[in-house]
Structure formats: structure tokens, C-alpha cells
Amino acid sequence: MPGRNRLFDEEKALAQAAEVFWIKGYEAASTEDLLAAMDMNKGSLYNAFGNKRELFVKVFDWFAQRFIRNMKEVFAKHANTIDAIREIFLHVAYADDPMEHTKGCFYVNILGETTGMDPDLEKVAKEKLIEIEKLFYKELTKAWKAGQLTSSIQPALLAKHLLNLWNGINITRRLYGEKELGKLVELNLQLCFSGK
Amino acid sequence: MPGRNRLFDEEKALAQAAEVFWIKGYEAASTEDLLAAMDMNKGSLYNAFGNKRELFVKVFDWFAQRFIRNMKEVFAKHANTIDAIREIFLHVAYADDPMEHTKGCFYVNILGETTGMDPDLEKVAKEKLIEIEKLFYKELTKAWKAGQLTSSIQPALLAKHLLNLWNGINITRRLYGEKELGKLVELNLQLCFSGK
DNA sequence: ATTATTTTATACCAATCGGTCAAAAATAAA
DNA sequence: TTTATTTTTGACCGATTGGTATAAAATAAT
Known part of the structure; x- marks a missing residue:
């Protein structure tokens, strides 16, 4: 049933995309910027994440999850x-x-x-x-x-x-x-x- | 020597452009947005203000002048x-x-x-x-x-x-x-x- | 009225935008 | 090994971007 394995690591791809969105903002971050940072080709990105907006939301949620966890750790410490x-x-x-x-x-x-x-x-x-x-x-x-x-x-x-x-x-x-x-x-x- | 008179009022044009830049930001404000708000045609705008960046700087300085003046008036009051x-x-x-x-x-x-x-x-x-x-x-x-x-x-x-x-x-x-x-x-x- | 000059108006330009598509490559079940 | 499925790759798309070119319209000095 299943096909080719993914060449990219989703966690790393999200982290790299987050960096681009963080520095450039949502609109100013071009798909080319994201592709270069995530080391992917256009087709792969759209196949894996849908479109730029869906990618952003996923990146933003991923970032927020880490962020709030880190903050809680400081309080716990x-x-x-x-x-x-x-x-x-x-x-x-x-x-x-x-x-x-x-x-x-x-x-x-x-x-x-x-x-x-x-x-x-x-x-x-x-x-x-x-x-x-x-x-x-x-x-x-x-x-x-x-x-x-x-x-x-x-x-x-x-x-x-x-x-x-x-x-x-x-x-x-x-x-x-x-x-x-x-x-x-x-x-x-x-x-x-x-x-x- | 001189030619045709300007149809637009510079002060009003700057005010309208300021509104667009303020709401949309510098990059996201398209020349079309600015043209519509300033009620000008492309040729007139580029003839009068040079380009988008020069327009922005002029708009920003104009805005700042009014802003700081208003603030000083509050202190004076x-x-x-x-x-x-x-x-x-x-x-x-x-x-x-x-x-x-x-x-x-x-x-x-x-x-x-x-x-x-x-x-x-x-x-x-x-x-x-x-x-x-x-x-x-x-x-x-x-x-x-x-x-x-x-x-x-x-x-x-x-x-x-x-x-x-x-x-x-x-x-x-x-x-x-x-x-x-x-x-x-x-x-x-x-x-x-x-x-x- | 002619003329030199400026503004207005719009068609046009290359570059970039987000997104699509089809073929090639890779995989695991059959 | 065949087959069904998925990912990868890069060419390609229409739309929009900031900016330019050219010609018409308007003006005041001559």
C-alpha cells in the first residue's frame, strides 16, 4: 500500500519555517523563502502542508506549544x-x-x-x-x-x-x-x- | 514657462496615503491601494512623489510632524x-x-x-x-x-x-x-x- | 496664437507572487 | 517482481507587484 518515504523531518521543517515567519512575518515570507529554509521543493511542501496559510497555522501552533511549555517550566523551577x-x-x-x-x-x-x-x-x-x-x-x-x-x-x-x-x-x-x-x-x- | 496645474491637494493626498500605510503597513500597501485612496493616477503619483518609498518617507515625516505637535499641545494645555x-x-x-x-x-x-x-x-x-x-x-x-x-x-x-x-x-x-x-x-x- | 513646460491618463513592462500539474523515483504489500 | 501508493522534482500558470513610456491635456509666458 504505502509509497515513498519522506525525505524531510517534519519537526525540523516546522522549526525552519517558524524562523522565516518570525523574522519576515506572514505575508512577507515568500514560498521561495520557506522552501529554501525548509530545504524542500515546492511540490513536497504543498503535498505535505496544503498551502502557505495551513503551513503557517501549523507552524504557529507548534511554536506556541513549545513556548508555553518553556514558560511553565520556568514557573515550575x-x-x-x-x-x-x-x-x-x-x-x-x-x-x-x-x-x-x-x-x-x-x-x-x-x-x-x-x-x-x-x-x-x-x-x-x-x-x-x-x-x-x-x-x-x-x-x-x-x-x-x-x-x-x-x-x-x-x-x-x-x-x-x-x-x-x-x-x-x-x-x-x-x-x-x-x-x-x-x-x-x-x-x-x-x-x-x-x-x- | 510653467505648465498644467496640479489637480490634487498635496496635504490631502499625504493624509490619505498615511491612512493606507498606517492600516496596511509599508509593503502590504500596494500602489493601487495608494492610488485609489489618494484619488490619483499612477503617472501623477510617480511624477509628484518619485516612488513608493519616497512617498512613504514623506508621508511618515508629515505624520510625525503633526503627531509631535499634537502631543506638545497636550502638555501646553x-x-x-x-x-x-x-x-x-x-x-x-x-x-x-x-x-x-x-x-x-x-x-x-x-x-x-x-x-x-x-x-x-x-x-x-x-x-x-x-x-x-x-x-x-x-x-x-x-x-x-x-x-x-x-x-x-x-x-x-x-x-x-x-x-x-x-x-x-x-x-x-x-x-x-x-x-x-x-x-x-x-x-x-x-x-x-x-x-x- | 504659439511655445515651452508640467501634469494627467493609460497602456505596458519584467519580476515575483502563491499555487498546480505531470512525470520520475521510491517504497512496501501482494 | 509486479503493483498500488506516496513523495519528489521542476516546469509552468494566471494574477499582482512596483515602475516606465508615451501621448493628450492644461497652463502661463512670449
Whole structure:
């Protein structure tokens, strides 16, 4: 019954495609760009993934799955929720690779590109960002109940504030150096978590 | 010597083009889109503005001139600097037209689109945003010297924080309703200006 | 009215876009 | 080994992209 085996590794292909979409955006990423990065031919790509849009959604979901898993691991690693939040934001300020400052947040980029132009992709990007807020909310509530939260701000509002900080810092990282970004993060942490 | 008079009004043409670039972005705004919005023919546009890129730069500079002038007027209007800052950010939260939430900040949009892809336009967008920071800094310093600033944060850092808030809220406005955006703004003002 | 100059209008251009198609190559069940 | 099925490959497609060319229309100085 079955035919020829696939020459490409789906996981690697998705990772390479994610890189292209992340840097160039959805529309600006041409099929040629994707083909080159994924090391595939046009026919193979369309046979395996349908079309550019379906590929993007698959790539975006794959990326989001890894992203949220990594974020959860940071929370799991720290006994103190505030320490986890600090690590998450300082990791934006002081990136592993300077290119990450150029790339920004994949979610934010796609939301910016598609809002008002492509309702379906806009909705997908929104959902991913709200997922971050929900994770913040869950962890903040946990810390609140444990009496661990040194903040007078309600968890629901604080979670939104942190997502807003996430959005902001992922734009601002294209303007300032790492030291200045670090100061902005520390300021926000101090303002949120030092008072009572 | 001179020939035919222009049928179009340059100011109006720039305003219409700005609207297209603002909503669609630089690359996604096609010449056909621009032509339709500006109510011109292709030959006229290229004769008057050179090419798409030159048009964009002219549009962007024209927009920035109006933008910074409006912002300065808000500061001039208020005796208290914090009141001016409140008006500026609440005007983002509660927009005159709901479409403004979709459009976001023209500067932020272009910075996001061009970073790492189009160094020249990236630089232009960066400069416009830094101009906002500089205006915040100037006004905060003025308020500081007047003993008017109820904040323990240094003006230089506070100005960066406000630009970061600007960047963030102009993304976040695509996620939340006006009431929630208003709460985020008030929280930030309280955190920045209520303590000592 | 002629003339030099400018703008307008539209047909046209090569390049690139996302996507299709058919043939060749590879595979495992029969 | 034959056969049914799948993947790979690259030529090809119409549509759209930013930009150009040319001629008509309009203008003010001569």
C-alpha cells in the first residue's frame, strides 16, 4: 500500500519555517523563502502542508506549544513566583542571541501584521497572547493564596499588566540596549512587587 | 514657462496615503491601494512623489510632524505634567474612533514590520519613537525642577518607562476593551506617580 | 496664437507572487 | 517482481507587484 518515504523531518521543517515567519512575518515570507529554509521543493511542501496559510497555522501552533511549555517550566523551577516572572522578563532584556531583539515576539509581530487585515490569523495571534495572560493569572493566584505575593494589585489586573509589559518590552527591545531594558524590567518588578 | 496645474491637494493626498500605510503597513500597501485612496493616477503619483518609498518617507515625516505637535499641545494645555501624561495615555485607551485600536501606533507598526528587514525605514521609525521619549524627558525634567513631580523615579528612566508603556498599550489595545485598557493606564500612573 | 513646460491618463513592462500539474523515483504489500 | 501508493522534482500558470513610456491635456509666458 504505502509509497515513498519522506525525505524531510517534519519537526525540523516546522522549526525552519517558524524562523522565516518570525523574522519576515506572514505575508512577507515568500514560498521561495520557506522552501529554501525548509530545504524542500515546492511540490513536497504543498503535498505535505496544503498551502502557505495551513503551513503557517501549523507552524504557529507548534511554536506556541513549545513556548508555553518553556514558560511553565520556568514557573515550575522557582519556589517563588516573582522570581519566575523576573527570569521571564530578564530573559527578554538579556537575550541568548542578539538576533532575538530583532525578531521580537512572534505573537506580537503576527498580531501587529494581521490586525484589521486578516481576521482569522489575528484571532489566532490574540489567543496565543491571552494564553500568556492566563498563565500569569494562574501563577499569581497560586502565589496569592500561598500568601507569597507582595503586591497590592489584584492578580487579574496584575496578569494584564504583565502581558502589557510583555508586549511593550518586545517592541522596546528594538530601541534600547540590554542594560536599559534590564533597568525597565527591574523598575516594573519593583513597582509591582515591592510595595506591601 | 510653467505648465498644467496640479489637480490634487498635496496635504490631502499625504493624509490619505498615511491612512493606507498606517492600516496596511509599508509593503502590504500596494500602489493601487495608494492610488485609489489618494484619488490619483499612477503617472501623477510617480511624477509628484518619485516612488513608493519616497512617498512613504514623506508621508511618515508629515505624520510625525503633526503627531509631535499634537502631543506638545497636550502638555501646553495642562498646568500639571502628570495630567498631560494621563490625557495622552487615556486617549489611547478610550479612542475617538474604535478603528484606532485596530490601527495601533503608526510608528510601532512600521518599526515592527521593518526591523531586521529594511534598515533605512527601521531607523526612521526608531527615531520617531525616540522623539516621543525625548519629549517625555523634557516635560518630566521641567516638572521635576518645578517640584511638581510626585515620583521617586528619575526622569530619564521614567521617560523610557513611559515610552515602553506607549509601545505596550498600543499592542495591548488590540486585545482588551477600553475599560480594561483604562484600568491598565490608571494602574501605571498610580505606580509611577503616587508613591513619595 | 504659439511655445515651452508640467501634469494627467493609460497602456505596458519584467519580476515575483502563491499555487498546480505531470512525470520520475521510491517504497512496501501482494 | 509486479503493483498500488506516496513523495519528489521542476516546469509552468494566471494574477499582482512596483515602475516606465508615451501621448493628450492644461497652463502661463512670449
